[in-house]
Amino acid sequence: MKQMKKVGSCAYLLANPVAVVSTSSVVGPVEGAGRLGEAFDYVSNDDYFGQKTWEQAESAMVSRAVGILYDKSHLTPNDTGAFFGGDLEKQCTGTSFGFRGWNLPFCGLYGACSTFAEGMALGAALIDGGYMTVAGAAASSHFSAAEREYRMPLAYGNQRQLCAQRTVTGCGAVLLSAELPTERYVAVTSFAFGKMVDAGVTDPAEMGAAMAPAAYQTITTYLEDRGKVSTDYHRIYTGDLGEVGYTILRDMTGFGWEYEDCGRLVFTPDQDTHAGGSGCGCSATVFGAYILPDMLKHPGSRVILAGTGALLSATSTLQGESIPGICHLVELECREGVKTC
């Protein structure tokens, strides 16, 4: 008989922890001038990353993040069983062309801004399932590519609403491994796949409102499954609800949770990004630049990273559709290294 790793209705526990052995974060100049500027691996002073178009810029950013990821580890692309990646551009253009030059087994995802958590969950599951020892996950977004993809090309000079978030120009990536480090490390220990929740929001500037109900549903179900409350964790992080979505979620929980949102951690108030950061690259870059280093400072700390996605397209918006939200999560734990004699 096989071991069932499911607990309750949505939580899946790994039989063995899977270590995060490397992270990378590559961002644009606005992110570099934000709260975590010093902590990113690479800050470009050029939004175009030396390319001619925003889409090519995003691909250049992805490719650089993959390079740094391997440079920071003792692993190579050849060691990698599967690399999961996705972004917000149509047909995941940023990711496909970013990975084109890397000779990697590549599995494309589309989970909108939940992509990073979805990729980490799938990578950890394939490692723990005994298929491979190393897997990768990456997610990216580019402010200018996203604005013209979903809303208005920047050249129109459209005034953004105060509830709107600024899509993070950035790519974050992780390498996961079955081989546990000898030094203190962060491990993926469990995960959950979310169901879509459509609260009827139709305005593509209201991403936080569209995603908060999905975050509430997945996190609530997961905490119930695990028999935990939010304060059992060092921190619960939502991916990119921003100020508005953060507030809505706080109201939905009756002020009952302790949590933070990656979209609130990227920019400073004086950067005038309105409701904070968003995009696939938001939680992906904040993970390597802030969440993981902070966990390493707190031995034994447990964290939930809940990636929040808004499953809209420009076409669905123009056709009057509302915006389904989705939320996938991974649970992480800071563990002491395995000393070999």
Added chain:
Amino acid sequence: MKQMKKVGSCAYLLANPVAVVSTSSVVGPVEGAGRLGEAFDYVSNDDYFGQKTWEQAESAMVSRAVGILYDKSHLTPNDTGAFFGGDLEKQCTGTSFGFRGWNLPFCGLYGACSTFAEGMALGAALIDGGYMTVAGAAASSHFSAAEREYRMPLAYGNQRQLCAQRTVTGCGAVLLSAELPTERYVAVTSFAFGKMVDAGVTDPAEMGAAMAPAAYQTITTYLEDRGKVSTDYHRIYTGDLGEVGYTILRDMTGFGWEYEDCGRLVFTPDQDTHAGGSGCGCSATVFGAYILPDMLKHPGSRVILAGTGALLSATSTLQGESIPGICHLVELECREGVKTC
């Protein structure tokens, strides 16, 4: 120690076979008038599937395919640990809105026309890894939505090139289960994730040429890993190379393989679809309508389904980029049912 299920450089073997317990296929009128017309579960006489737009039509088709899939099985959405799905529209609009009404743990994929094989591989791996007993995979495409997404809106009356394929208007889906049927069934036994191959093709009408080199790479590597040749299989199926891609692959193999292409099986020559069928829905609908029933007629038969994807977007084409191809595969086996006393 964990069991490593990897063989050679890309093949992953399941420790236990995962059964295909249900399939569904929903197609449009042109597909219904094609070779497999009688074999599809549902043929609409209306390309719009009762909706106002092509994109909404695709979502209606997806939702119907999911419904039929569960109706044909003894399972419910509640039994499902994860449902993988994707399509060709930007931000996978067809899939997202097709799944919105189903209360399912949903994992979005973007593998272009390799999505169906990618989803089956991931679903089988999560079941075999002990996470869940039931997983689903679906993929869809719509001719009219795809033409305006990638090439020309149909209203322009653009003349399609002879090398062009006709995107299949269809959604195909499978339910996979750890519980093995008592009657003869088809099981997933192994899988491989492909690497991107970019042969420098820049014309979005040349999908077959863009994808054939990726099919060649993944299938060749997989056969080497498994110590097999093409004639060891009842049939190797490529996803949607069409007539042109089929011929290119035949040339690449030095006429050395026996194989068939799903894009050659959908339409009849007098339908004037040029180089045959393509799209995520091509291999997904042909699987349920032809491949699986044919396997069940041949006890012990082994089949490779190699999904072939072209990772382009309208933006990448307009920006002069070439088209990276990718190919993921699953191996299937027709097995006798497990009789319980």
